[in-house]
Amino acid sequence: MARDYYGTLGVRQDASAEDIKRAYRKLARELHPDVNPDEAAQARFREVTAAYEVLSDPQKRKIVDMGGDPLGNAGGGGGGRDPFGGFGLGDIMDAFFGAAAGGGGRGPRSRVQPGSDALLRIQMTLEECATGVSRDIAVETAILCDVCRGNGCAAGTSPITCDTCGGRGEVQSVQRSFLGQVVTARACAVCRGLGEVIPDPCHQCAGEGRVRARRTITAKIPPGVADGMRVRLSGQGEVGAGGGPAGDLYVEVEELQHATFEREGADLHCTLRIPMTTAALGAVVPLETLDGTVELELEPGTQPETQLVMSGRGLPRLRSTGRVDGRGDLHVHVEVEVPTRLDARQTELLRELATLRGEEEHTLASANGRAGGLFSRLRSRHTR
Numbered sequence: 021m022a023r024d025y026y027g028t029l030g031v032r033q034d035a036s037a038e039d040i041k042r043a044y045r046k047l048a049r050e051l052h053p054d055v056n057p058d059e060a061a062q063a064r065f066r067e068v069t070a071a072y073e074v075l076s077d078p079q080k081r082k083i084v085d086m087g088g089d090p091l092g093n094a095g096g097g098g099g100g101r102d103p104f105g106g107f108g109l110g111d112i113m114d115a116f117f118g119a120a121a122g123g124g125g126r127g128p129r130s131r132v133q134p135g136s137d138a139l140l141r142i143q144m145t146l147e148e149c150a151t152g153v154s155r156d157i158a159v160e161t162a163i164l165c166d167v168c169r170g171n172g173c174a175a176g177t178s179p180i181t182c183d184t185c186g187g188r189g190e191v192q193s194v195q196r197s198f199l200g201q202v203v204t205a206r207a208c209a210v211c212r213g214l215g216e217v218i219p220d221p222c223h224q225c226a227g228e229g230r231v232r233a234r235r236t237i238t239a240k241i242p243p244g245v246a247d248g249m250r251v252r253l254s255g256q257g258e259v260g261a262g263g264g265p266a267g268d269l270y271v272e273v274e275e276l277q278h279a280t281f282e283r284e285g286a287d288l289h290c291t292l293r294i295p296m297t298t299a300a301l302g303a304v305v306p307l308e309t310l311d312g313t314v315e316l317e318l319e320p321g322t323q324p325e326t327q328l329v330m331s332g333r334g335l336p337r338l339r340s341t342g343r344v345d346g347r348g349d350l351h352v353h354v355e356v357e358v359p360t361r362l363d364a365r366q367t368e369l370l371r372e373l374a375t376l377r378g379e380e381e382h383t384l385a386s387a388n389g390r391a392g393g394l395f396s397r398l399r400s401r402h403t404r
């Protein structure tokens with residue numbers, strides 16, 4: 021059954037194209053979902069839009085005038101072609117009113133915006149990661165304008181409503197397109213969508229409410245941090261437009277390689293090279309740790325690749341809660357150095373030792389007979 025498109029737009033059947041356009045624009049202005057969120061108004065808006073879509077197209081209008089309905093299955097003999105060419109209603113609304121139409125709750129954008137977060141990196145030595153540091157960092161950032169305190173206006177003045185958009189923050193324009201008349205809403209260029217303008221901007225910030233400045237921030241980095249960790253300094257980022265609340269500043273740790281220690285979480289690893297004789301005889305040797313030099317006791321007969329664990333000599337264990345929970349360990353990897361250049365006397369002494377121990381012809385047999393064998397020992401050394 022044919023719908024009354026003329027009646028929907030409130031125009032006579034002999035209305036000109038211009039009359040139809042004017043009628044639609046007038047109705048769209050009162051029924052637009054942004055102006056009138058009422059459900060009935062929205063249903064009516066869809067009807068009005070459909071009527072306009074039909075009557076602004078001379079071909080479709082002809083079908084209507086012949087008593088058919090170009091949008092209905094029964095009308096016009098058109099075999100139920102979708103008049104919107106595959107667009108859903110949402111697409112049509114977007115095409116008519118800009119993508120923001122679906123968002124709801126539009127209106128002028130606030131002048132005051134939250135500030136952005138900022139990120140900076142600091143280099144820390146392993147010792148600093150162990151103890152934590154408090155460091156002054158100079159940052160280039162946006163701070164609140166101290167002349168206008170963020171409102172962007174010269175002393176004694178205030179913002180006024182934008183004439184161009186009447187305070188709505190957006191302007192509508194009508195264009196022809198394949199859909200017929202398309203009404204698009206854009207942010208008002210004069211007020212940049214704010215709905216108000218500052219007639220007399222603050223001379224220091226030019227109305228921005230914030231200025232760029234170099235500022236020194238004291239960053240407190242807790243003990244136990246590691247490479248890549250970020251410490252958040254709340255409210256130390258950039259002040260927002262219009263003096264909006266500052267974002268956060270993230271300080272990312274870049275840990276410098278240590279000459280002696282290799283880090284694995286809260287544990288540390290180091291290599292201790294000892295002469296063959298020390299390994300055989302045992303000794304108390306000085307060992308560098310994060311807490312200074314300590315004495316490490318090596319048993320007589322210490323084997324190559326022995327790993328000694330010094331409990332609690334690693335880094336503070338920093339939990340995700342920010343709490344420190346004890347300390348890691350220091351793993352000492354013992355390497356035994358076999359002398360390469362022996363003088364005549366040393367050679368003689370070692371030969372004598374070998375003879376005393378009956379080791380002269382024992383070497384090969386011992387290697388083959390060893391649990392695990394030579395091959396697996398070599399492999400484990402490579403995968404370490």
Ligand SMILES: [Zn+2]
Nearest residue numbers: 165168222225
């Ligand atoms: Zn200012």
Ligand SMILES: [Zn+2]
Nearest residue numbers: 182185208211
């Ligand atoms: Zn404006």
